[in-house]
Amino acid sequence: MKIREMGERAIIDRISNSLPHNAVLSAGEDDCAVMDLRGDYLLLTIDMLHKSTDFPDKMTPWQIGWMSVAVNLSDIAAMGGYPIAIVTALGLPADTEISFVDEIIEGMNFCAQIFNTNIVGGDTDEHDELTAVCTVLGCVKKEELLRRSGAQIGDxxxxxxxxxxxxxxxxxxxxxxxxxxxxxxxxxxxxxxxxxxxxxxxxxxxxxxxxxxxxxxxxxxxxxxxxxxxxxxxxxxxxxxxxxxxxxxxxxxxxxxxxxxxxxxxxxxxxxxxxxxxxxxxxxxxxxxxxxxxxxxxxxxxxxxxxxxxxxxxx
CATH class of the missing domain: 3.90.650.10 (PurM-like C-terminal domain)
Structure with a gap:
């Protein structure tokens, strides 16, 4: 069976079911994975964006940077948490102008700072097309964690x-x-x-x-x-x-x-x-x-x- 016959959600379920479930919420169960930090929960989320599927030609590099961070922060928001740190990786064609990269980072950094967090590390590599990967770590009090489960009839x-x-x-x-x-x-x-x-x-x-x-x-x-x-x-x-x-x-x-x-x-x-x-x-x-x-x-x-x-x- 080809992955195009399954779709994204079925693939995520398949991968999640093959992994050990040693977290409060594991990969694929909610917007973020959730780890127990005793007093609070640590939230972890990651997204990968590509030029061909996520960045229309009219987007500026600054907007590419903003979006790459924003979509991950949205997952943290969905759990009721606040972001504490971001790491990012950029896959770049070798002929990319350095000014283009500078503007992407400016957009990433601006979005991070607007929401009171920072980019603390990352990586770069050569790719055939522009690819941006961000991982955001967040935190939430245990009693304030919001999940996808919990809806009651009449809500x-x-x-x-x-x-x-x-x-x-x-x-x-x-x-x-x-x-x-x-x-x-x-x-x-x-x-x-x-x-x-x-x-x-x-x-x-x-x-x-x-x-x-x-x-x-x-x-x-x-x-x-x-x-x-x-x-x-x-x-x-x-x-x-x-x-x-x-x-x-x-x-x-x-x-x-x-x-x-x-x-x-x-x-x-x-x-x-x-x-x-x-x-x-x-x-x-x-x-x-x-x-x-x-x-x-x-x-x-x-x-x-x-x-x-x-x-x-x-x-």
């Missing part, structure tokens, strides 16, 4: 920010739309904002029952969260937050449901705690936790959400 489903924006930015670059609209959308795509501060505040609120980041689209994230909690969801179409600029690119729900790259937070909140959660973080309630399938209500009609979105290896 409210919430998200931060707006959805479908990054995918709209990707599509906008090949469309004839106003430049001001394209600029708004591509900035969201090129410079994702990890919800680190929001994640910390939500973890400390004590009313969140499960959480993860939306990196591969709302639909796949709902399926991941539902699998971990062994629950279903009923989502209200008219409650999903979407920018007006995203609707210019596509008026239907494909972008927010199935487009990747938003890096917002998807979470479940106890009904009696929703006001408290909204006081510490700008949230939109989009549905509720159920015991059944992953469903959406559109114009009074309930249907199943397809289990698809952004996934490596699948074409």
């Amino acid at each position: 409210l489903v919430c998200v931060t920010g707006e959805l479908g924006t990054a995918e709209a930015g990707l599509q906008a670059m090949s469309m004839n739309i106003p430049e001001c609209v394209e600029k708004i959308l591509t900035k969201k795509l090129f410079e994702p904002q990890p919800r680190v501060n929001e994640g910390i505040a939500l973890a400390r609120s004590g009313v969140v029952t499960s959480m993860m980041d939306i990196s591969d689209g709302l639909a796949l994230s709902l399926y991941d969260l539902g699998k971990s909690s062994n629950k279903g969801f009923l989502i209200n179409e008219d409650k999903i937050p979407i920018l007006d600029e995203t609707r210019i690119v596509s008026p239907d729900l494909d972008l927010p449901l199935y487009g990747g790259g938003d890096f917002e937070l998807l979470l479940t909140v106890r009904p009696d705690g929703i006001e408290k959660a909204k006081k510490v973080c700008n949230l939109t309630t989009i549905g509720k936790v159920t015991s059944g399938d992953i469903l959406i209500k559109r114009n009074g009609v309930i249907s199943k959400i397809e289990a698809r979105g952004h996934e490596h290896f699948i074409r």
Whole structure:
């Protein structure tokens, strides 16, 4: 069997199941691996980004650096933690201009410092295409750790920010739309904002029952969260937050449901705690936790959400 026949999630499960499970949460079980440090938990996450699949031609090297760090910080945010250190590795073609590398590092460093952490080490090697790998270490108090599991029937489903924006930015670059609209959308795509501060505040609120980041689209994230909690969801179409600029690119729900790259937070909140959660973080309630399938209500009609979105290896 070829990996393109399996898809990213099946490959991660296969690798995870072949490894010893000697951590609180091991590779593949959540947004980060979790190690016990007695008083706190250590969070570890890693992401690999490539020129051909992750960095559109219109991205500046500074934005490449920012994105490489930001997508990892989003995993730390999803667990309610704060970042403490970053190590990075760059695979570079031999003819890369040194000024290009300098700008990548500037973008990485700026993103790290914005979120109160630092790049403390790394490596470089020669590659056929630009490749950036970042590993972020984070920390969270044991009682504040948020996992993908934990959702209870009747909990409210919430998200931060707006959805479908990054995918709209990707599509906008090949469309004839106003430049001001394209600029708004591509900035969201090129410079994702990890919800680190929001994640910390939500973890400390004590009313969140499960959480993860939306990196591969709302639909796949709902399926991941539902699998971990062994629950279903009923989502209200008219409650999903979407920018007006995203609707210019596509008026239907494909972008927010199935487009990747938003890096917002998807979470479940106890009904009696929703006001408290909204006081510490700008949230939109989009549905509720159920015991059944992953469903959406559109114009009074309930249907199943397809289990698809952004996934490596699948074409």
